Amino acid sequence: MxxxxxxxxxxxxxxxxxxxxxxxxxxxxxxxxxxxxxxxxxxxxxxxxxxxxxxxxxxxxxxxxxxxxxxxxxxxxxxxxxxxxxxxxxxxxxxxxxxxxxxxxxxxxxxxxxxxxxxxxxxxxGTGAGDARMRWVILGVTPALVVAGRVVARRVRRGRAAVLGGIAGLCFGLVAVAVRLLPDLGVQRLLTAPSAYAVAVAGLGGYLLLIEALSSGAVTAATAAMVIGETVWPAAYGVLWLGDxxxxxxxxxxxxxxxxxxxxxxxxxxxxxxxxxxxxx
Structure with missing residues (x-):
């Protein structure tokens, strides 16, 4: 601890x-x-x-x-x-x-x-580690969220930095949750774990979205939205579903x-x- x-x-x-x-x-x-x-x-x-x-x-x-x-x-x-x-x-x-x-x-x-x-x-x-279905759900949600961020980046103009920063924060939150859902850190298990691929996709996708959000000019709005997105829901998820x-x-x-x-x-x-x-x- x-x-x-x-x-x-x-x-x-x-x-x-x-x-x-x-x-x-x-x-x-x-x-x-x-x-x-x-x-x-x-x-x-x-x-x-x-x-x-x-x-x-x-x-x-x-x-x-x-x-x-x-x-x-x-x-x-x-x-x-x-x-x-x-x-x-x-x-x-x-x-x-x-x-x-x-x-x-x-x-x-x-x-x-x-x-x-x-x-x-x-x-x-918490002792909860999620089941196989939860790990596959996380893997399915991750690329969908990254794609949604790319769509938003192309179409949204008003409040673009805050929206992209918030989506980037959600991606970083997925990284944290996916790490908790990893069965163990052995190489062989990681290669077959859906949550391991979710970590890679969410981490890279969130980083690219954050760069685009910061380049939009409203750094404070982008960063504030990212902080909220990456902290609040993973904390609640850990308490409600993983037993923290x-x-x-x-x-x-x-x-x-x-x-x-x-x-x-x-x-x-x-x-x-x-x-x-x-x-x-």
Whole structure:
């Protein structure tokens, strides 16, 4: 239990720091003075060590997330992942010279307090692992959700960033649920597990949808919608269907901690794309 909590916090630190490093890599590529676009811009960015370090931290964060999802309740893991925005805000303030407003410093403190309450109140991970039908349903829903996101990306104009961000969040929530539905982490079992393929499809599809949402310009709306989409329903799913629970008598404390941490993350939603603050003026 304790190890799973530590891994969830490590995932938040790694992913939050990775966002800033990738932003620094993009800034140095743009500051090189060479006009480039498309694949040329990507090639320049990939040659910068901060961006590569950010990718490595993202990978470590995802690995830590997988470990935590197998040992602690979903509501704690998802709240911890949302708190990566607080890490991004603090690191960006130091590394990119971004000035945080008083409300944002209060939100960082709120996220920390909320996670502390959740860590105290969380019980053991539920024993429910879902049946074969549930795993196939998750696999069927995943590509349908990604396709729906692509349709929305082409047809919706008003509120596009928020809608795409919300769908991306739903995809990331599917990743968390699908990980919990994995029978075990053995290579042979993973190759035949429907939920393993759901993890891959939902993760990649959600990432592409989030990039498109952020590129729509309304970073705060996209990130806020993503945070809600990836936290609320997986937490409810874990409690109602997988048996996640709090310690006896700590349910209200857990609810308060979850609400405070998510509210703090929403206040910090503008840091969902730190690259916009890293661009040279």
């Amino acid at each position: 304790v190890f799973g909590v530590v891994m969830a916090f490590c995932a938040a630190v790694c992913m939050g720091t990775a966002t800033v490093l990738q932003a620094m890599g993009a800034r140095t590529a743009q500051a090189g003075g060479t006009p480039a676009a498309g694949l040329a811009t990507l090639a320049l960015t990939l040659r910068r060590w901060p961006f590569l370090a950010g990718i490595a931290l993202d990978t470590l964060g995802f690995a830590a997330e997988l470990v935590s999802l197998r040992s602690v309740p979903l509501f704690l893991v998802e709240a911890a992942l949302a708190s990566s925005l607080a890490v991004t805000a603090v690191v960006a303030a130091a590394a990119l010279g971004i000035r945080l407003r008083y409300a944002e410093w209060a939100a960082v403190g709120g996220v920390c307090c909320g996670l502390a309450l959740l860590a105290v109140a969380a019980g053991h991970e 629970s709090t310690r006896h008598g700590f349910r209200l404390l857990a609810l308060a901690g979850f609400a405070v941490s998510i509210a703090g993350a929403l206040v910090l939603a503008r840091f969902g794309d730190a690259e916009q603050y890293a661009s040279p003026r």
